[in-house]
Amino acid sequence: MKTENNEIKLNGNQPSIDAERLVRRIQELGQIGRDEDGKLIRLAASETDKAGRDAVVSWMEDAGLEIAIDRIGNIFGIWRGTDTAEQAPVLVGSHIDTVINAGIYDGCYGVLAGIEVIKTLRESGFVPSRPIAVAAFTNEEGVRYAPDMMGSLVYAGGLSVDEALATVGTDGTLLGEELEKIGYAGTEDPGFLQPHAYVELHVEQGPVLERMGIPIGAVENLQGISWQRVTIEGDANHAGTTPMAMRRDAGHAAAKVMTFLHERAVSSVTPTVATVGCIEFEPNAINVIPSRATFTVDLRDPDEQRLKDEEAALTKYLQELEPAEEVTITVERLARFEPVIFDKHIVELVEVASNHRGLESKRMTSGAGHDAQMIARICPTAMIFVPSDGGISHNPREHTSDSDLVAGANVLLDVVRHLAGKQ
Amino acid sequence: MKTENNEIKLNGNQPSIDAERLVRRIQELGQIGRDEDGKLIRLAASETDKAGRDAVVSWMEDAGLEIAIDRIGNIFGIWRGTDTAEQAPVLVGSHIDTVINAGIYDGCYGVLAGIEVIKTLRESGFVPSRPIAVAAFTNEEGVRYAPDMMGSLVYAGGLSVDEALATVGTDGTLLGEELEKIGYAGTEDPGFLQPHAYVELHVEQGPVLERMGIPIGAVENLQGISWQRVTIEGDANHAGTTPMAMRRDAGHAAAKVMTFLHERAVSSVTPTVATVGCIEFEPNAINVIPSRATFTVDLRDPDEQRLKDEEAALTKYLQELEPAEEVTITVERLARFEPVIFDKHIVELVEVASNHRGLESKRMTSGAGHDAQMIARICPTAMIFVPSDGGISHNPREHTSDSDLVAGANVLLDVVRHLAGKQ
Numbered sequence: 086m087k088t089e090n091n092e093i094k095l096n097g098n099q100p101s102i103d104a105e106r107l108v109r110r111i112q113e114l115g116q117i118g119r120d121e122d123g124k125l126i127r128l129a130a131s132e133t134d135k136a137g138r139d140a141v142v143s144w145m146e147d148a149g150l151e152i153a154i155d156r157i158g159n160i161f162g163i164w165r166g167t168d169t170a171e172q173a174p175v176l177v178g179s180h181i182d183t184v185i186n187a188g189i190y191d192g193c194y195g196v197l198a199g200i201e202v203i204k205t206l207r208e209s210g211f212v213p214s215r216p217i218a219v220a221a222f223t224n225e226e227g228v229r230y231a232p233d234m235m236g237s238l239v240y241a242g243g244l245s246v247d248e249a250l251a252t253v254g255t256d257g258t259l260l261g262e263e264l265e266k267i268g269y270a271g272t273e274d275p276g277f278l279q280p281h282a283y284v285e286l287h288v289e290q291g292p293v294l295e296r297m298g299i300p301i302g303a304v305e306n307l308q309g310i311s312w313q314r315v316t317i318e319g320d321a322n323h324a325g326t327t328p329m330a331m332r333r334d335a336g337h338a339a340a341k342v343m344t345f346l347h348e349r350a351v352s353s354v355t356p357t358v359a360t361v362g363c364i365e366f367e368p369n370a371i372n373v374i375p376s377r378a379t380f381t382v383d384l385r386d387p388d389e390q391r392l393k394d395e396e397a398a399l400t401k402y403l404q405e406l407e408p409a410e411e412v413t414i415t416v417e418r419l420a421r422f423e424p425v426i427f428d429k430h431i432v433e434l435v436e437v438a439s440n441h442r443g444l445e446s447k448r449m450t451s452g453a454g455h456d457a458q459m460i461a462r463i464c465p466t467a468m469i470f471v472p473s474d475g476g477i478s479h480n481p482r483e484h485t486s487d488s489d490l491v492a493g494a495n496v497l498l499d500v501v502r503h504l505a506g507k508q
Numbered sequence: 509m510k511t512e513n514n515e516i517k518l519n520g521n522q523p524s525i526d527a528e529r530l531v532r533r534i535q536e537l538g539q540i541g542r543d544e545d546g547k548l549i550r551l552a553a554s555e556t557d558k559a560g561r562d563a564v565v566s567w568m569e570d571a572g573l574e575i576a577i578d579r580i581g582n583i584f585g586i587w588r589g590t591d592t593a594e595q596a597p598v599l600v601g602s603h604i605d606t607v608i609n610a611g612i613y614d615g616c617y618g619v620l621a622g623i624e625v626i627k628t629l630r631e632s633g634f635v636p637s638r639p640i641a642v643a644a645f646t647n648e649e650g651v652r653y654a655p656d657m658m659g660s661l662v663y664a665g666g667l668s669v670d671e672a673l674a675t676v677g678t679d680g681t682l683l684g685e686e687l688e689k690i691g692y693a694g695t696e697d698p699g700f701l702q703p704h705a706y707v708e709l710h711v712e713q714g715p716v717l718e719r720m721g722i723p724i725g726a727v728e729n730l731q732g733i734s735w736q737r738v739t740i741e742g743d744a745n746h747a748g749t750t751p752m753a754m755r756r757d758a759g760h761a762a763a764k765v766m767t768f769l770h771e772r773a774v775s776s777v778t779p780t781v782a783t784v785g786c787i788e789f790e791p792n793a794i795n796v797i798p799s800r801a802t803f804t805v806d807l808r809d810p811d812e813q814r815l816k817d818e819e820a821a822l823t824k825y826l827q828e829l830e831p832a833e834e835v836t837i838t839v840e841r842l843a844r845f846e847p848v849i850f851d852k853h854i855v856e857l858v859e860v861a862s863n864h865r866g867l868e869s870k871r872m873t874s875g876a877g878h879d880a881q882m883i884a885r886i887c888p889t890a891m892i893f894v895p896s897d898g899g900i901s902h903n904p905r906e907h908t909s910d911s912d913l914v915a916g917a918n919v920l921l922d923v924v925r926h927l928a929g930k931q
Contacts, residue, residue, distance in 0.1 A: 289749065290749045291749025291751075292751075292754050296754060308748055312794060322714075323713055323875060323899065323901060323902075324781065324875075325731055325733070325875030326712065326876050326899060326901075327714055327875070328779065329773050329774045329780075329782075331716070334770070336785070339763075340763040340764075340766035340767045341763075341767060343759065343763035344760070344767050347752075347760045350752050353752075356751065358747065358750070358751065358752055359752075360747035360757075360797055361759050361760070361763075362747055362789065362793050362794045362797065362798060363793065363794055364759065364787055364788075364789050366786060366787050370785050370786065371735060371786055371804040371842070372735075372783070372785060374785065375784075375785060385748050419794070451748075452747075452748030454748075476746065476750055476754070477745075
């Protein structure tokens with residue numbers, strides 16, 4: 086891929102994807118895996134996941150793609166092209182497994198748009214300089230088997246395939262056995278295709294693009310995540326008989342930490358976010374001062390140093406709070422991921438492609454985890470976001486307008502056309 | 509009762525209670541009702557309560573007292589005296605029912621000290637001008653049957669005896685049937701003794717006396733209580749993808765309210781206390797901004813107007829918070845009791861009696877509820893507190909030193925001697 090002086094040529098006639106077919110297939114896949122209450126549930130390696138996979142494979146075949154399944158169940162639809170089979174492929178894709186009571190766009194959009202892009206390019210007479218492939222990665226959601234983003238993690242070499250296949254699910258099943266059962270325990274070694282580049286198209290799952298009225302997000306990085314559990318211990322005294330000055334109120338101390346974190350993040354000039362999502366008091370009685378408050382802290386920033394600064398600020402605050410409130414504080418680290426920086430040339434390409442289509446774009450950060458963060462370990466990678474109504478995701482109310490879906494797919498088409506074009 | 513220019517005469521030889529016997533009986537009663545794990549449980553009208561009542565009645569009989577049981581099961585040990593049977597009696601007492609896994613002092617101390625006081629006065633040759641009686645009120649704790657302080661409430665006419673007897677317990681039992689079963693469904697009508705005055709000796713159940721090194725609390729009032737449940741509703745957005753400025757974070761709003769309440773109470777020059785004892789977030793997930801935070805607010809003040817001011821300040825704060833944080837707030841009133849002002853002459857008498865014994869005393873507020881607050885409706889009433897180690901109560905670690913127990917009982921003795929003496 087070359088981007089000379091930010092001049093990216095998107096030469097030739099400019100094909101567009103079949104809008105009606107893309108939207109129809111998204112709806113169609115979204116009907117596969119409904120339970121008796123109408124809830125969409127396609128947990129990884131389940132019978133409903135099999136049904137979804139079968140539909141995806143049939144659409145890949147319809148696009149003339151060669152199907153390959155690796156040992157962790159990742160599905161690849163590959164257009165080898167003529168005399169280009171030995172080249173590193175341009176890879177697009179995402180995942181089709183879902184959470185419980187899911188929306189229809191998360192993941193599926195990227196896979197189905199990828200199929201659509203390759204089919205469109207083939208039918209347009211485009212002559213690629215390298216193969217183009219679309220992937221549906223196994224178990225991105227991590228609901229049934231931990232960790233999430235498992236298929237792409239294994240593919241990128243971050244977890245051994247044997248270890249992953251031995252994962253015991255929340256329902257006591259073994260992932261390896263379940264993949265065998267549904268016929269998606271493939272034979273290819275994960276990583277068998279070493280991509281030239283990876284581009285993942287996804288719904289934003291946040292409110293930024295919708296609020297700003299911008300159709301395309303050129304995702305330049307993915308936030309680092311710091312999860313901690315803070316436990317504050319005080320004394321469970323009587324709420325009536327204990328004067329304020331004689332209290333060791335773990336609940337009050339927790340409220341101070343929450344207020345500190347929120348105000349610090351709000352006043353930050355960086356995109357830092359801070360969330361306290363879980364809380365618990367003990368003994369949790371109306372007339373007893375909490376002896377213990379336990380809460381989680383979710384800190385995110387796209388810059389590793391800034392994320393470290395946020396963690397350090399919390400640590401310092403807790404150290405000062407301990408003597409001030411006469412409480413004992415312990416902190417447990419639950420998870421820590423460094424930020425992922427995407428490939429700047431692909432990000433530029435997304436901007437240029439959007440501009441060519443007359444679509445406004447915005448450089449942005451991904452606040453959620455995606456397969457792209459794993460594949461970024463092995464090749465230049467970036468993501469394209471389209472708006473999510475109300476920022477809602479992992480919920481039946483997840484929604485993106487048809488026009489935004491089509492616009493995003495056409496930007497992906499142009500980006501892929503450039504990446505796989507004659508250089 | 510007369511207190512001329514604060515000169516209270518405690519004439520004649522000054523008897524003292526039998527310290528060893530009082531301490532021994534407190535320990536003895538504290539062994540009645542232990543379960544297989546050694547936990548003290550004498551829930552109202554249970555078989556263990558019966559065993560405790562039987563011991564108390566035997567000690568009342570040992571003191572030469574006439575036993576009377578009323579229809580709600582309150583036990584009275586009455587020393588009628590000679591030619592004074594028609595006078596209104598001086599009443600002392602408390603309760604002997606306990607919470608689950610209780611300490612041995614709460615309530616029991618006041619009943620056993622009362623028996624000791626009357627026995628001592630009788631044996632000292634004291635000639636009372638009116639009867640002296642000691643009461644053990646039914647179901648002060650309210651653990652098995654609601655409301656708490658039931659026996660004294662019924663006695664003071666605040667609840668009909670038939671309604672109280674029909675109360676269904678947490679175990680599905682009827683209080684009336686259970687009292688019959690243990691042989692403590694008496695025949696006297698509650699209120700049959702109309703007291704001249706009521707004095708309740710009790711452990712503080714708070715840390716103030718111990719922290720200040722003062723052995724006697726002259727309790728001049730009992731806090732009013734306001735219990736409310738606050739529910740804050742926001743939006744359950746993704747903790748990673750939702751910028752701080754686009755959040756409607758119910759948990760953050762709750763933390764602000766908690767901080768406001770605490771700081772306001774701490775900086776108050778009044779003895780206001782504010783406690784958030786219970787909290788719950790929904791969906792309570794580490795990576796989801798809370799869409800709902802529910803928490804309780806316990807506000808207490810011995811002055812009704814000040815308590816109303818605290819409630820109004822909270823209401824105003826919530827009204828301002830709603831638009832500022834873009835959340836919806838609802839408030840539910842759970843309970844509201846006005847403060848109780850005790851009889852100033854008896855409070856003075858407690859101070860003078862302490863001084864006569866060389867004991868420092870301190871006027872104070874009761875932060876907990878007691879039978880005295882009910883009996884205050886029908887006669888001049890006050891309370892005497894002794895220190896509680898660490899302020900701990902409703903717990904096996906509840907403890908008061910023997911010397912403090914004895915000192916408090918001797919102050920009660922002197923106060924009763926004055927109230928029932930020749931005027």
